[in-house]
Amino acid sequence: MHFNTPLALDLALAPNHLYYGDCLEVMTHWPDASVDTIYGDPPFNSKATYSILWGNDAGKQKAQLDAFTDMWTWGAEAEERLRHLTSEGHPARDTIRALLIKPGRSGMLAYVTYMAERLVEMKRLLKPTGAIYLHCDGTASHYLKYAMDDIFGPANYRNEIAWHRTGGSAKGNQHKPRKFGASKDYILFYAMPKHQFNGVYVPDPDAAQRYPKGDEKGRRFALTPLWRSAGMGPRPSLCYEWRGYTNPHPSGWRVTMENLEQLYQQGRVYFSEKGTPYRIRYMDEDKGILLDDMWTDISPLTGKNKERLGYPTQKPLALLERILTASSNAGELVLDPFCGCGTTLEAGLKLGRQVIGIDVSVFALELINTVRFAGKYPALPIKGIPTDFDSAERLAQxxxxxxxxxxxxxxxxxxxxxxxxxxxxxxxxxxxxxxxxxxxxxxxxxxxxxxxxxxxxxxxxxxxxxxxxxxxxxxxxxxxxxxxxxxxxxxxxxxxxxxxxxxxxxxxxxxxxxxxxxxxxxxxxxxxxxxxxxxxxxxxxxx
Structure with a gap:
């Protein structure tokens, strides 16, 4: 691919930096397996009509392309991407060849080819323990999932998270709507085979009922069986005598003898009047309920929200904190290849991660340092941005x-x-x-x-x-x-x-x-x- 970024520019990998330029070019300068977690909110206008994405007349779409830089039309650059992606051995070859049949050469295929090139680079950068989250809307999410299955492998697919962002109004005329309102975004979650998922837990509203007992200190607890039930079937390796107790059924114990003795020494074993042993579980040690893939508790940013910077497509900080908590750890490197106004970067720094952001907008990168980070974090050095008159002149050209x-x-x-x-x-x-x-x-x-x-x-x-x-x-x-x-x-x-x-x-x-x-x-x-x-x-x- 041909890039417009000036030559002799330092784009080497450096944690806690911002990069100006096309993320595809920037990422090609970085070594394999160098990033722990990727979150991408790629350029896409969810308000676009299908006619823009499905059309193939680039001339008629020039005005929309100029006005909305996150829209894609079919043209010479898309043809070049197509030749590259359908070459023998390319990871996305099968997907792109299938989409070439249907929907064919169109704005949608142009968009998917644009994303496929960049997703291949992201896959190369991920460590064997890494994970990627791709934020998209319903217009193209199914095509992007098809491409990600090809690039990352269907076995590495984890979730299609639905974020209920707002109440959507239906499109139609003033008398009758033509469809249901659109109120959610999708976040495609893929993880490499060795990824350690931390999960996110939310409070259990029924916790008080599940922990009905209280000890002398006021701690609520529940008793759970230490013997496996007869219906669980025989388990010879867990059939043993412990302190004179044996499960009358061949199903055995629920834990090993070593772990059972450890629970006893910790005061976590309770004996009923009939002498049946139970495990003591305390409510204040319960993580809660593992969050599922329908997120309804994080509101979008409205005009009155203090977090709002006025930047289009800005996402709530809580959304990125949740994602990074689930799939990254302190000190690890988080990449946002379409960083915009830097929500991912702030969430990462807040959680003790190293961060890198890439964007094609100089304005967005300046906004991160001068507005978002003001009074919170030191400004991040920007690579690829004018630092003298010569580089400013190259940018102008x-x-x-x-x-x-x-x-x-x-x-x-x-x-x-x-x-x-x-x-x-x-x-x-x-x-x-x-x-x-x-x-x-x-x-x-x-x-x-x-x-x-x-x-x-x-x-x-x-x-x-x-x-x-x-x-x-x-x-x-x-x-x-x-x-x-x-x-x-x-x-x-x-x-x-x-x-x-x-x-x-x-x-x-x-x-x-x-x-x-x-x-x-x-x-x-x-x-x-x-x-x-x-x-x-x-x-x-x-x-």
């Missing part, structure tokens, strides 16, 4: 959209998640105080990462947008400084200034990435509201 988001993030504004129909706006923010002039508190950003030296037309259009939206101010960001003789400065000057308190700011200013690395300069902006903590800002910015 190889992935312009990610360069735009990274550049906007440096100003403190919120990057635009849309790639098309954005009116030239690449970022926006809300001022902490409204200007004295009759403008809104909105501030806008536009990024140009190309080599052109004249931006007169672009700046004029940006000025028009500022006026049209009555924005307080804006920043026009370029890779290199705009020449001092350019007419753009006169154009910006006609917009005037804004006043906030005792400070005056230009309504439009220019800032270049080259100046940022050469002199550490940033735009001179009034204080901005943090959109990840301020609910009003989230509403205004449509988060």
């Amino acid at each position: 190889t992935n312009p959209f990610q360069f735009e988001k990274w550049a906007v993030w440096q100003t403190g504004m919120m990057p635009n998640v849309r790639q098309t129909s954005d009116s030239g706006i690449d970022g926006q923010g809300i001022l902490g105080m409204s200007p004295e002039e009759d403008y809104t508190a909105l501030t806008l950003a536009q990024v140009k990462g190309g080599k052109q030296r004249s931006y007169v037309a672009d700046v004029e259009r940006f000025c028009y947008t500022l006026i049209e939206r009555n924005a307080a101010c804006g920043v026009f960001i370029t890779l290199r400084p705009i020449g001092k003789r350019s007419r753009v400065y006169a154009t910006a000057g006609r917009l005037g200034t804004i006043t906030i308190g005792n400070a005056t700011y230009p309504r439009l200013q220019f800032w270049s990435i080259q100046e940022f690395y050469a002199h550490g300069t940033r735009p001179k902006l009034p204080p901005l509201v943090d959109p990840y903590k301020d609910r009003t800002a989230q509403t205004l910015l449509d988060l």
Whole structure:
């Protein structure tokens, strides 16, 4: 496969690091059997209609693909993946060949081939004791399970966990719904043969009834048989005499003589009036009930939840804590190859694990360190992100959209998640105080990462947008400084200034990435509201 990530980039495996880039490329730099647990919430838009996934006309779907970067369409890259995955000896070959018959070349097959390539790498990275959890929705979960059976082996399948995330509304017209509401996600759980599953236990609501007795200290307990019942059949190896007691049936004891004597020394054996021995079990030592595969007790994040960062597809911290508790131990390495805003990473650090997160969004990785970890954990070093002007320029050349988001993030504004129909706006923010002039508190950003030296037309259009939206101010960001003789400065000057308190700011200013690395300069902006903590800002910015 061809990757756009700049060459000579350090992508070596390093625990407690973040990685910018396609997880497929990043993972290829790592050694076999190096990861203990993987949780992946791969890119997928559960709100997408079937027509997008089942269609094969890439031209008609270009707008959806640009607007929703987690959607896949059939095209040249999918064809290349298909040739690779159907080659002789590939672990996913049988699955992909079957899906090539039905559903055939479509958005769904494009999505499954995208995932299959990455799942093969994840399988290679897992230790013999490792486990993987793949989060998906009902639209593609059955196809992904088919692929995972092929890649990880059907014998290593453990559960298809259903997470009841919310009450779903049925789709239909205003008079009659066409189907039941969709209210759950699926988490496919596979484990390698030597995996030690810790399990998760929940309180038993009937515990008081199951432990009806109490000792002199008030501890509730129950008595369970030490003799196997006659119906269990003969067990010669457990037929023995202990302290003058023998099971009258050939079924024998429930434990070995050594363990029985140990229970006796611990005061855990009780004799009835008839002399029948029983084992004493205390309620406060009961783990509870092993959780099943239907999870209904963890609520999704709503707009009012303090945990919410405003990041799309963000999952609750409790969900990841449960998964990592069940299938990892302190000190082990947890990988999230689609880490987003870092819920898995926070859960891992909270539980004492080492963590690694990969994401194709520079903005998401910055968000983890500056927002999610703020005041909780030290920032994690980021590999693959611009650290000097040369690497920033390579990012602008190889992935312009990610360069735009990274550049906007440096100003403190919120990057635009849309790639098309954005009116030239690449970022926006809300001022902490409204200007004295009759403008809104909105501030806008536009990024140009190309080599052109004249931006007169672009700046004029940006000025028009500022006026049209009555924005307080804006920043026009370029890779290199705009020449001092350019007419753009006169154009910006006609917009005037804004006043906030005792400070005056230009309504439009220019800032270049080259100046940022050469002199550490940033735009001179009034204080901005943090959109990840301020609910009003989230509403205004449509988060």
